[in-house]
Amino acid sequence: MARPRSEDKRNAILAATTDLVAEQGLGAATAEIAKRAGVPHGSVFTYFGTKSELLNAVYLELKTELINTVSAAMPAGDDTRLQLHHLWVSWTHWGASNPSKRRVLAQLSVSDQITELSRKAAYEGAGSSLALMRRASANGALRDAPLQYVGALVETSVATTTDFMIRDPAQADAFCKFGFEAVWRALS
Amino acid sequence: MARPRSEDKRNAILAATTDLVAEQGLGAATAEIAKRAGVPHGSVFTYFGTKSELLNAVYLELKTELINTVSAAMPAGDDTRLQLHHLWVSWTHWGASNPSKRRVLAQLSVSDQITELSRKAAYEGAGSSLALMRRASANGALRDAPLQYVGALVETSVATTTDFMIRDPAQADAFCKFGFEAVWRALS
Amino acid sequence: MARPRSEDKRNAILAATTDLVAEQGLGAATAEIAKRAGVPHGSVFTYFGTKSELLNAVYLELKTELINTVSAAMPAGDDTRLQLHHLWVSWTHWGASNPSKRRVLAQLSVSDQITELSRKAAYEGAGSSLALMRRASANGALRDAPLQYVGALVETSVATTTDFMIRDPAQADAFCKFGFEAVWRALS
Amino acid sequence: MARPRSEDKRNAILAATTDLVAEQGLGAATAEIAKRAGVPHGSVFTYFGTKSELLNAVYLELKTELINTVSAAMPAGDDTRLQLHHLWVSWTHWGASNPSKRRVLAQLSVSDQITELSRKAAYEGAGSSLALMRRASANGALRDAPLQYVGALVETSVATTTDFMIRDPAQADAFCKFGFEAVWRALS
DNA sequence: GATGAATGAGCTTTCATTCAT
DNA sequence: AATGAATGAAAGCTCATTCAT
Structure with a gap:
């Protein structure tokens, strides 16, 4: 009432x-x-x-927004390269067009404020993206590596690429392309 | 003074x-x-x-120690893969055996305490490592990407790999190997 | 309301x-x-x-419960020593078996939250106990002292004795007996 | 330096x-x-x-001041009643003339801020006063009671008496005298 | 130069009470 | 009457930096 x-x-x-x-x-x-x-x-x-709970809530919200963005408009079918390309482009562009959010996510990720619970929730939300990475890496050098590791490598590559896109917007598309090619080769 | x-x-x-x-x-x-x-x-x-200067000094000291470690015992000659492998292994192992230092370096790198000057000094100290990466990527997907970007990609891959090595020491060598293969393919 | x-x-x-x-x-x-x-x-x-009214209500409730306990089963007749003994034993044992209540009463009593009104009400509720103390001290050193003072002395002696009974339960009966003898001599 | x-x-x-x-x-x-x-x-x-340490320091300072006051001018010799009388009078008068300090000491004593260590230190400082109480009670009802209990009874009697002395200064000496007689009888 | 006391703005969190629903 | 969200003034404590000794 x-x-x-x-x-x-x-x-x-x-x-x-x-x-x-x-x-x-x-x-x-x-x-x-x-x-x-x-x-x-x-x-x-x-x-x-508490402030800590607030920061965890921010973390989860940003992660969720990111996951939704990346999942949206994902091409159907079984063209893994196309799908991974979609993931890569939408992910890096989300970061490049939301530099504040990207920066906050980066800070929170390395901080010790984020609980294991929050990290686990975020990890689970990313299930379909991870499944895609698994498909992309099923026959490559990382075929026997834990999926979590593969995901982490892709994530940091996205982060690095996004940083360069933000820093030099004129070359943003070039960085995005370079990064995708590099990651695709690392996985496939 | x-x-x-x-x-x-x-x-x-x-x-x-x-x-x-x-x-x-x-x-x-x-x-x-x-x-x-x-x-x-x-x-x-x-x-x-000031505290800020202290943190910058720590950053430079750790970067220097890391560079020295990576440069030591670098195989002579022109076997780029062998040399990159040496760089990769010594770099990841330095982090895995110095988790505190690795952690501090990670925190400082994303913080806003480190001045552009310090970052530039660290970048310059890494000249020979970067030259090696340029050689390794001279014919690959990143051949036209700025060297700084290539270096950043390798650095974050090292960081990610080191984290997994620390978290699961029994699989440390496996992660190190996975990571190297992935990076080698990304570059070459 | x-x-x-x-x-x-x-x-x-x-x-x-x-x-x-x-x-x-x-x-x-x-x-x-x-x-x-x-x-x-x-x-x-x-x-x-208000919180203050709440605390006053608690104070009065505990005082009332205590007074009822002490008055219950009071021996009839004119054996003052026997009656004072009953008062002493039931009072100390109430405190010893209700340490929380005893503790709260002690805290409230020294606090400045309890109004003069509440104190007066409690004092009046204790009328028959005070009358007993007056009878017990009618021929002793405190014969000319204000009854309120006599009551206060007995009350703090009870409190002190109860504390020792709680702290060392194995000796509870001994403390109870010591205390009664001391108080009886002080009054009579 | x-x-x-x-x-x-x-x-x-x-x-x-x-x-x-x-x-x-x-x-x-x-x-x-x-x-x-x-x-x-x-x-x-x-x-x-911390605030807690501050309160403990105040507690110890006031206890020390009190002990010093009570010990000063203590009559020599073996007249126990005279000595206990001196203790009683100087103690109650210290409280009556220092109502703030007395009030603070009372509040601190029942609070949970005072550590066991502080209580012990205060107890030990009171050694000679306790020895005097032991002598005074050596043949009385409390002869077999722990000295700490005897001391606590005397202390609360002092506190109660002091309160009445403060509340009704015109009768202060009378209360002081009543209290002493009562306590003397309780002990001896 | 060495030392550690001095400083006060700033921090997160708590709380009795009110009042919109 | 019942409910719990709303409120903002405290609270205890920390801290980088300065500076008296």
Whole structure:
């Protein structure tokens, strides 16, 4: 019967956190986040309990958004190279067009704030992408390597490529192409 | 400012910083670092001026140590694959046997504490390694990609591989081998 | 304000408060109390208005329970020593078997949360016990001392004795006996 | 060689803490304490580490002052009653003339902030007073009771008596006399 | 140069109470 | 009446840097 929690407020806090962490790093103050989100400081803790939980929520949200983007418009059929190309292009372009989000995800990934639970949830969400990587690498040098390792290699390659795309937008497409060819050869 | 008195103190501070940053992240307090190094708190600032300069010094020291390790015992001659293999193995093994240093380097690399100057100095120190990568990729998919991009791709592949080697030491050699084959194919 | 609906809820809140204050002191959060009582946070204020009123209610409830316990089975007749002994034994044993309640009462008694009104009400409820103490001290060193002072001396002696009984249960009966003899001599 | 810690500052913080805790209870804010002491907030933690350590230091200081007061001018010889009387009078008068300190000591004693270590140190400092109580009770009802229990009974009797002396200063001497007679009878 | 006390802005989190639903 | 989200003023404590000794 009481006032329900506001999805808008929750989203405003998540967005403000992404913004501020991109600008100031993980040390961004919760008070500042609240101000940016237009909510009272206390509300951050009503919605997320601790700063750490807030950061985990941001991590999962960004991962989910990324996964959805990459999955969208995935070509059907069995052309593995085409599909991996789609994954590569959509992934790198998501990062290049969302540099804040990309930066925050990078910071969170190496931080010790993200719990094993969050990492596992993110990993599981990426199931279909991983299955694609497995198909792509089924006959290559990594055919016997753990899928998680293959996924990690592709992910860091995406990250590196995205960085260069952001840094030198005029060559963004070239980097994207170089990266895909390199990764395709590494896997196939 | 006159030349600091004791090289020992300087090194003790650098080592303590590496230790503590590995344990607690970049937020490690300078007072704590001083205590771990067995020097007075004030000396940290006598020797390094600011915490930021201290972190840059750690970054350069670790990069230098890594470069020296990788350069040592490099096979002479013109067998590029053999040389790249040497680079790969010594690099990943350095990380796997120095997890603290590897962890600190990873944290510093993504942080905004490291100045462009430090990054450039590290890049230049890696000249011969980069030359080797250029040779290895001279006829492959990345032949027209900027050398810096090639280097970054190899570096993140090393980092990822090292993480898996540390996490699952029983399979360390397998990961090292998988990684090398993948990178070799990506380049050549 | 209309009469609150549920006596059960009221009692649940009082019991939860006793529990939590025993565990965490007077700083126990009302939200925590509500959770422990299994009622919504708001109900605490519906039933008690403020935290301070809640604490006063707990104080009075415990005092009342204590007085009832001590009065129960009081030997009739005019054997003052026997009656004081009954008071002493039932009082100390109530404390020893209800350490949480005893602890909370002690904390509330020295706090500045309890109003003069509550203290007065408690004092008046203890009328028959005080009358007994007056009889016991009618011919002793405290014959001319204010009854309230005599009561306070006995009360703190009970508290001290109870503490020792709780701390060393194997000697509980011995402490109870020592204390009674000492108090009897002080009064008579 | 660095600046030595200032005994004055330390004492100012202790005194300010006593003042404020007497006024506001143990919840007195460290920032407020610092302001009252005329030192920056941070200095409270330079000198005492945590609020809890500060409170323990206050406890020990007050206990020590009390013990010194009670020991001073203690009549020599073997007149136990005279000596106990001296103890009683100086103890109650210290409390009556230092109501703030007495109040703080009472609050600290029942709080859970005081460590076992502090309690033990205070207990040991009271050795000669306890020896006197043992002598006074050597042939009485408490002859076989643990000395610690006897001491606790006397202490709470002092506290109670002091309270009445403070509340009704015109009768202070009367309360002091009543209390002594009662305690003497309880022990002897 | 060496030392560690001094500093105060800034941090995350808690909380009693109110009030929209 | 019932509910729990909303609120913002504290709270204790940390910290890089300075500077008296």
